[in-house]
Amino acid sequence: MRRLIDKGLMFGNLVPVTSPALVDRYNRALEHLTGRRTALTDFHIDLSGYSPEIGDEFEDELYLNPNGCNRQFILLSTSQKRAPLLNMDFTTSRPVLKGFIEENESALFALTAQDAVAGELSNSVFDVSRPSRLLDIRRITVEADTTRAHVADARRLQERIDRFRSQPMAWADEALVAEMIALASRTGDVTRNPVTLDRMVYDAGNFWTAHFGGAYLFHHSPAPFAIAADPAPFAADPGIGFAVFGTDRAEAIARTLAENDLIEPIARARGADAAAILRQKMDFILIDAAATLELDLGQVTRRDLRGLARRLGPALPDAFLGLADLLRGIEGGGPMPRIGPDHPAYFYTLRAAPGPDRDLVNMALAELAPLDVRQLFICHKELFYRRYATWSEPRRSYVADFLAAEYQVDKAGARAALFGPEPGMDTPEGPATRRPDPQPAPETRAGPWGRRPAPRRGREDKEEDRDLIARVGPWGAVRR
Template sequence: MNLLRDNELIYGRLLRVEEPHLIERYNKALKAFGLPPTKLASFEIDRSGFSPQIAEELGDPHYLDPNQVNRRFIILAPAQAELPVVHTAFSNTSQLIHEFFVKNSRAIDALTIKDVIYGEIEDSVSKVETIEDLLSISQVEFRVLSAEDVLGKAAELGTLVDRLKQEPDAWRDDEMLRHMVELAKVCGDIRENALVPDQVIFRHNAFWTSHFGGLYVFVDPDMTTVISDPAAPGFRRSRPWQVSYLSIHDADRVFKFLASSGRLELPRASWIETSDYLEHRAEMAILALIREAEPQRDIANVDKVWLQTWIHGHADLINRDGIFPFLNAAKREIRQRGQMRMEDAAPQHRFLVVRAKPDHPDAWLTNRLISEFVPSDFAARYIFNKQAFYTDYEKLTEPWRSYVVDRLKTAYLSDKTALRTRLYGLVDRER
């Protein structure tokens, strides 16, 4: 993983913490969680406050996520709002924390001047043992604390201010007035500084979770759909009138669900011909075949002529695989008819020619699910399904690791927005 880290393809864009007062505040949060303080002189944190360096120091990658539910967070600075979340058991953790930052920006700005904000994203379960535990989570609440209890003192000061306004003789209480002055020294003028968060409860909608080997939950008005390995505990055992269960190994049913629920953009000339989407998929498919056939080959400097020669020389292998011929046939059909008859395609191949509907709220999650069925496309796996990408990367030989890293650096990291917009029609922020 060192090559990925050196090129900011893992743990990239994090916030460096090296000021002594910020390290001291972080340690106060760790102590509140029952964890030992860090001895590091500097470290990096993500949006949630997770630090890969501290995880390594503690020997515990789940130090902020002990049961992979009720995620902990540590906020040192408002700038964390723009960072990624690099370690989580739920795909929507990043979005929930971002919403918390947005809805409570004034309080976070004011509090982090003096204190560290920490706490847990609490839901209705303390441990996930079956699918039903996951389905019972409909909303989450941010339980917010601060090391110096600035939040508590601000609330107390607010109560005393109300008393001063409402009780005619309250101003005669010298002890109360002295206590208000002491509180104000910590909180400042609470009429100007909003120290108490405005919103701490948020909806918990569609998500992917790492539990049970990876599980997807999609929420529609009349039905919740679970997509996972059928071996997951509770599969098809809970509320069949409200919950539909699909095996992640059943490409046909998964595709039909995504299409019928309006989450897929089907292959039409209007976007296929301007995005180079099929050309991208075809190149990824050929690279996967080369990787399997020649795992030690260094292809860092190969050109299109070499690639075309390889394709001609391995026609039998390519035809047996079937992906490259299928994509070429799809291009011809779309060029001639403006669209493609999906029912004629094998279920597994259908995912090669579709993308998530860009304006659907579940677009990122849907693209993640699509990537499960297109393992050859390492770029899509990296963008939408980093856990799967990192697993794939570990299996690569050194020449191919170098190639994948260089390819992602030049094709994606150089301009993420442009590539996501061209291939996937996405213009919103990275999740």
């Protein structure tokens, strides 16, 4: 993994904690949350304040995430919003934490100048001993304060100020005045410099969880379903009231994704350079074939890969041949091939449709089409790291070099080119509103293959895509 770390592909953007003052603040927060302290004098932390070095010291990767739910967090700086979230058990955790920091950035900047902010992502579920408990995670509440309770004290002081101003003869209440003075000595003048953190509530929605081997829960979709690496625990739980498919149930997964309008064919995706995307997927499939046959990869170029394809000939993988047929149909304008869920290339031909579940669907597609290592790295890093550890050294070298050269230099542009513009992140319930990172205007959005428009999609476009998906594979041939 050292190569990934050196290239910034693993543990990248972690926040260093090196000064004695910050270490002391972290220890106060850590003791406040867990009753433990670290003996380390410098370490790195992620978005939630988790440190891999402290995890090694404690021999406990879940020291801030007991039972794998209701994740605790420690904020030393608002710059943590740009850090990754390690050991993620729920895909909801990162957007919630990032949204909380962005919505309270001014207050957090002031508070972390003096103390650490500690808190918890509370969802009222304290164990996930059976799959149906996951369905009870409906709302996530962010509860936070400094280790010295600045926020709670400021809230109490404001209440007493309001009482002092509204009640007759309150000026004569010596106990009230003394309490206000004591609180003000800790919080400062809250009338001029308010110290408050909104108690934010998020709708959990559909999500992925690492529990039970990894599962995608689309229980808020029109036709609820789940995709699980191991569907047995779900099948044995009577509290699960919808279909659960194993990752080997390709046809059932394809039909259900299409029924819920969650996917679109790359060949018809608006604003996408389908040919370039498919060529890159074909390259990755060739690299896997070459690594499996233990061929020398060396400093492989696209020209070398074409030569490799000629050498493999009849041994070319079916997924590669299917994408090659599709590429010929796209570029030549001829009949499109018949590629259905029973074909190894099928899930490589799809991407998530625009909408709030776009990232979750692309994550599922990355697991269903794992040879596309770029999408796997972008959408499902945990699975990428597990697979990377099993690869040969030449394959590791090629993939790491490619990602460093082609993805790291323009992450936002690559994601926009592959998956389309970022979805809206407004939450339908609760006081919190999550906002997406600023994106370039559609007419100037750039990707690895140049600038192109990303027009709006209407009802006719979506119906046309559903029709295309429904007619691919065993449901009929597609012609342009």
